[in-house]
Amino acid sequence: MVTVKDVEHIAKLARLEFSEEEKQKFTHQLNRILEYVEKLNQLDTATVEPLSHVIDLQNRMRDDVVRPGLTAEEALMNAPAKTDKFFKVPKTVKGEEGG
Amino acid sequence: MSQHRPYEPVIGLEVHAQLLTRSKAFCSCSTEFGNDPNSNVCPVCLGLPGVLPVLNARVVEFVIRMGLATHCTIARKSVFARKNYFYPDLPKGYQISQYEDPICTDGFVEIELEDGSKKNIGITRIHMEEDAGKSIHDLDVDTLVDVNRCGVPLIEIVSKPDLRSPHEAYQYLSAMKQIVTYLGICDGNMEEGSLRCDANVSVRPVGSVTLGTKTELKNLNSFRFVEKALQYEINRQIALLESGGQVVQETLLWNPDQGVAIPMRSKEEAHDYRYFPEPDLVPVLVPEEQIESVRKTLPEFPMARRDRYIAEYSLPKYDADILTESRDLAEYFEATVRALKRRNPETAKMASNWTMTDVLRVVRERHIEIRDFPIQPERLAGMIDLIADGTISSKIAKDLFEEMLASGDHPGIIVKAKGLVQVSDEGAIERAVAEVLEKNPEQVLKYKSGKHQVFGYFVGETMKIMKGKANPKLVNDILKKKLES
Numbered sequence: 001m002v003t004v005k006d007v008e009h010i011a012k013l014a015r016l017e018f019s020e021e022e023k024q025k026f027t028h029q030l031n032r033i034l035e036y037v038e039k040l041n042q043l044d045t046a047t048v049e050p051l052s053h054v055i056d057l058q059n060r061m062r063d064d065v066v067r068p069g070l071t072a073e074e075a076l077m078n079a080p081a082k083t084d085k086f087f088k089v090p091k092t093v094k095g096e097e098g099g
Numbered sequence: 100m101s102q103h104r105p106y107e108p109v110i111g112l113e114v115h116a117q118l119l120t121r122s123k124a125f126c127s128c129s130t131e132f133g134n135d136p137n138s139n140v141c142p143v144c145l146g147l148p149g150v151l152p153v154l155n156a157r158v159v160e161f162v163i164r165m166g167l168a169t170h171c172t173i174a175r176k177s178v179f180a181r182k183n184y185f186y187p188d189l190p191k192g193y194q195i196s197q198y199e200d201p202i203c204t205d206g207f208v209e210i211e212l213e214d215g216s217k218k219n220i221g222i223t224r225i226h227m228e229e230d231a232g233k234s235i236h237d238l239d240v241d242t243l244v245d246v247n248r249c250g251v252p253l254i255e256i257v258s259k260p261d262l263r264s265p266h267e268a269y270q271y272l273s274a275m276k277q278i279v280t281y282l283g284i285c286d287g288n289m290e291e292g293s294l295r296c297d298a299n300v301s302v303r304p305v306g307s308v309t310l311g312t313k314t315e316l317k318n319l320n321s322f323r324f325v326e327k328a329l330q331y332e333i334n335r336q337i338a339l340l341e342s343g344g345q346v347v348q349e350t351l352l353w354n355p356d357q358g359v360a361i362p363m364r365s366k367e368e369a370h371d372y373r374y375f376p377e378p379d380l381v382p383v384l385v386p387e388e389q390i391e392s393v394r395k396t397l398p399e400f401p402m403a404r405r406d407r408y409i410a411e412y413s414l415p416k417y418d419a420d421i422l423t424e425s426r427d428l429a430e431y432f433e434a435t436v437r438a439l440k441r442r443n444p445e446t447a448k449m450a451s452n453w454t455m456t457d458v459l460r461v462v463r464e465r466h467i468e469i470r471d472f473p474i475q476p477e478r479l480a481g482m483i484d485l486i487a488d489g490t491i492s493s494k495i496a497k498d499l500f501e502e503m504l505a506s507g508d509h510p511g512i513i514v515k516a517k518g519l520v521q522v523s524d525e526g527a528i529e530r531a532v533a534e535v536l537e538k539n540p541e542q543v544l545k546y547k548s549g550k551h552q553v554f555g556y557f558v559g560e561t562m563k564i565m566k567g568k569a570n571p572k573l574v575n576d577i578l579k580k581k582l583e584s
Contacts, residue, residue, distance in 0.1 A: 013371060015185055052178050052376035058384045064120050064157035067127035069141030075246070076137060085136040086235070086243035089187040 002030040106302045106340070108333040109310055110262035114275050115253050116285040117230065117293040118161050124229045124252035125152030125195060125380075132291075136245040144250035146190030151379050154179075158252045159383060161284040162202050162227050163393045165254055168278050168400065169222050171206030173390050179227070179377040187244050188232035196255075197226035198374040202383065208258075208278070209402060210270040217402075220271050221259030228253050254284075260299065260310065265329035272296060272325055277401050281426045289321050296320065298329060301346070302336045311336070312346040316360060318353045328353040332360055404429055412436065412447035421455050427469035431458065434476035440484045449483045457500055474503050482510040490514065491521045492571050523570040525577065531564040532557075532577050546582055554578065 007026050011018055018026065072085055081088035123130055126143035143150045166173050180198035203225035209217050232249040234242050256275065262268045276294060279285035286293050296319040301311035316332050319325045331353075336346050351360035399407075401423045408419040422432045435450045436442060458479070462472055482499055485491045491499060491514060502513045514520055522528065535557055536543055542553045561574050 009371075013183070013373070053378065053381055055381070057381045058176075060381050061154045061156040061159070062127065064122050064155050065127060066122045066129045069126070069128045069139065070145075072135060072137040072140075075140045075145060081241070083243065086245060087137070087187075088241045089234075089244055091236070091240060091242050 002027055002034065006030075105305050106337050107263055107305045108265075108329070109260045109301045109303060109313075110265075110268050110329060111260035111299040112258045112262065112268060112271060113297045113299070114256045114258075114272065115295040116165075116256065116275070116279050116287075118158060118252040118254060118284055119286060120155055120157045120161070120252055122155055123250035124155050124158050124227070125250055128250065130251045134247060136243075137247060139247040140249075144190075145246055146192070152195065152377075154380060154383070155252065158227055159202070159385070160393060161252075161282075162225060162254050163385065163390060164282045164284055164397065165256070165279065166203030166206065166225055167390070167394050167397060168282055169203075169206040169208050169225070169256070171203035171222060171225060173385055174200060174202050174204065175385055175387075176200065177202040177383045177385070179380045179383075180374045181377050182228075182372045182374055184372060186231065186234075187242060188234045188246075188249065190232070190246060190249065194229060194231065195377055195380070196228035196374075199376075200382075201226035202385070208271065208274050210267065210274050211402075212270070213266060218261075218267070220261045220267075223257045223259050225254055225256045228255060260301075265326040265333070268298065268329055269322070269326050272322065277424070281398050281400060283426075292320065296325065298325075298332075300329060300332045300336070302333055302340065311340075312348050314346065314348065315350045316353055317350060317363070318355075321355065324353060324355050327358065328355075328360065331358065335360070398426060401429075412451075413444035414447060414451055418448070418451045418455060421459075422451060425469070428454070428459075431469050431472070431476055435480045435483070438477040438480035439487075440480075441487055446483055446487050449486065450480065453479060453483065453500075457497075461504065473507055474500075478503060478507075478510060485510055485514060489521065489523060489570065491519055492568070494571060495519050495521060495568065519568065521570050522565055522568045523573060525573060528561070528565065528569050528573050528577050529581075531561045531569070532574070532581055534564060535560040536581060543582065554582075557582075 004023050004027050007018070007023050007030065011023075076082045076085075076087065079087050118124075120130055122128060123139075123144060126141050128141050128144055129139045131139065143152055163173055165171075177197060178200040179195055181193040182196045182198070183193045185192055201224040204223070206222040206225070207219040208222060209219055212218055230248050230251040230253050232244055232246040234244055236242055258271065262271060276287040276289070279294070280287040288294060289296070298316040298319060299313045300316055301313035303309065303311040314332065314336070316328060319328050332351065339346055350363045352363050353360050405416075405419040405423045408414045408422060409416060414422075421428075423429045432450060432454045435454065436447050439446050439450065458469075458472060458474070461467075462469060482491075482496060482503065485499075486493055486496050499510055499513060499519055502508070502517065503510055506513065539557075539560070542556060546553050546557075557578050558571070558574055561578065562569060562571075565574075
C-alpha cells in the first residue's frame with residue numbers, strides 16, 4: 001500500500017511540491033497502478049529470466065574516437081543563468097546530497 | 100590513547116579510477132583535462148532531452164583488464180543501471196552506473212604487510228560508471244558548473260572489509276595504483292583526482308565475528324591523508340564506545356587542513372538512489388574469446404616481476420622493490436639488462452644501481468617521465484659494458500653519464516672523443532705512485548706510523564697525475580704494495 005507519506009517522500013526526491021489535495025489524488029492513483037501490476041503475480045514466473053530490456057539487442061558500442069561536440073557558447077545558449085564560460089546555479093554545499 | 104585496547108578496526112575501501120580513454124563513456128566528447136570550461140560537451144553529456152548514450156568499447160576492454168588483474172570473475176552478461184539523485188554537476192539527474200549485474204565480481208589483490216608477509220584482500224565487485232561534472236563553490240552567491248568531466252568513464256572497485264589497519268589500507272591503495280598504472284588504464288594520480296578513495300570503517304572487540312556499526316569516510320584523496328584520516332576515525336569510534344556511547348551510521352568528510360572528519364549534513368533520502376536498469380543501454384555480453392584475448396595483453400605484475408628480479412638477477416629485495424614501483428622504470432631496467440654484453444649478477448646490479456640512483460635522480464630533477472629520459476637503455480648498457488670490461492672506471496663513468504645526458508651520443512664514441520679510456524698500464528701507475536710518495540715524505544711517515552687515513556690523500560694525488568683516468572683498483576693495489584713494503 002502506498003501511503004501519503006510515500007508520495008511525500010518520492011516528491012521530495014524528485015524535488016516536486018504538491019498540495020494536500022494532489023497528494024491524496026496521487027496516493028490513490030499510485031495504488032491503483034500497483035493493484036493493476038499485481039495481476040502479474042497470478043502468473044508463475046519461476047522459470048522466466050528477469051527482463052531488463054525489451055529489445056533483443058546486445059553489445060552496441062562505439063570505437064574510442066573523439067568527435068567534436070558543442071562549443072561552450074552553444075552549450076550555454078539556453079542556460080537560465082550563466083557566466084561567459086560556466087553554468088550558474090543557486091549555491092549548493094558539496095556533499096549535502098547525492099554522491 | 101593506549102595501544103592495548105581490545106578493539107580491531109575493520110576497513111573496506113571503494114576506489115574510483117578514471118579511465119584513460121580518449122573519448123567519454125557514452126558520447127564522443129574528448130576526456131582531455133584542462134580544456135576551457137564546458138568545451139568538451141555535447142547534447143548527450145549535457146543531458147539534453149531525447150539523446151541516447153552509446154557505450155565506448157574501450158571502457159569494457161579496460162574494466163576486463165582490471166578484473167583479470169585482480170582475479171575477478173568476468174560476467175558474461177552485465178547491465179547498466181541508473182542511480183538517481185539531483186546535484187547540479189549531474190545534468191541528467193542520474194548517473195549511469197551498474198548495480199545488480201556488475202561486470203566483475205569476487206576477486207582479490209595481494210598486499211604486503213609490515214612484517215613482509217603477504218595477505219589477500221578480497222574484491223567484492225568492479226563496475227563501470229560515469230563521472231560527474233565539477234562545481235566551483237568559491238564564490239559568494241552562486242555555484243558555477245563545468246560539465247567537461249561529466250561522462251568521463253570511471254571504474255569503481257569495492258573491496259571486502261578485509262583491511263585491519265590504516266597501514267593495510269594504504270598498502271591496498273598503493274597496490275591499486277600500481278595495478279592500474281601497470282595496466283595503462285588510469286594514470287593513478289590521487290592528487291589530481293584520477294584515483295579517488297572512500298572508506299567504510301568500523302571497530303569491534305578483538306575476537307568478535309560480527310561487524311560494528313560503520314561510518315563512511317569520504318574525500319581521502321591523497322596518499323598522505325589516508326592513514327591519518329582512518330586512524331582518526333578509528334580512534335574516534337573506540338573513544339565513543341569506551342565512554343559508553345554508540346557509533347552512528349553516517350557519512351563523514353575528511354578535512355585535511357584541520358585533521359578532522361566532519362559529518363555531512365546528509366538527509367536520509369540522499370541514499371535512496373532508486374536504481375533501475377538503464378533502458379537506453381543494451382546489455383554488455385562478454386564472450387570467452389574476448390576475455391582470453393584481453394588476458395593475453397596483461398603485463399607481468401609488480402610482485403611477480405620483483406620476485407623474478409631477485410631470482411633471475413640476484414638483486415637485493417630493496418632494489419627489486421624500487422625498480423618495479425612503476426612499469427616504465429621496470430621496463431627501462433630490463434631493457435638495459437637485456438642489452439648488456441655480459442649479463443651476470445654483477446652487471447645486473449650495476450644496471451640496477453645506475454637506474455635507481457642516476458637515472459631516477461635526473462628524472463626527478465627534470466620532472467620528466469622515464470620514457471622521456473634522454474639516455475636509451477641500450478646506451479646505458481653500453482656504458483656498463485665499458486665499466487665491466489675495465490675500459491673506464493666507475494668514477495669516469497659518472498662524467499661519461501653526464502656527457503651522454505648532454506649529447507645523447509653513444510658511450511663508446513664519447514670515450515674515444517674525450518680520451519676517457521681508463522689507464523690500466525701498471526708501469527704508468529707505478530711511476531705516478533712513486534712520484535706522489537717521493538713528494539710527500541711526511542705523509543708517508545704518518546701512514547707508516549699507523550695513520551692509515553692518509554691513504555685517501557695518496558689516491559687523490561695519484562689520480563691527479565693520471566688525470567683521473569687510472570684504474571682505481573690498480574692504484575689502490577700499487578699504493579698498498581709500495582707503502583707496506
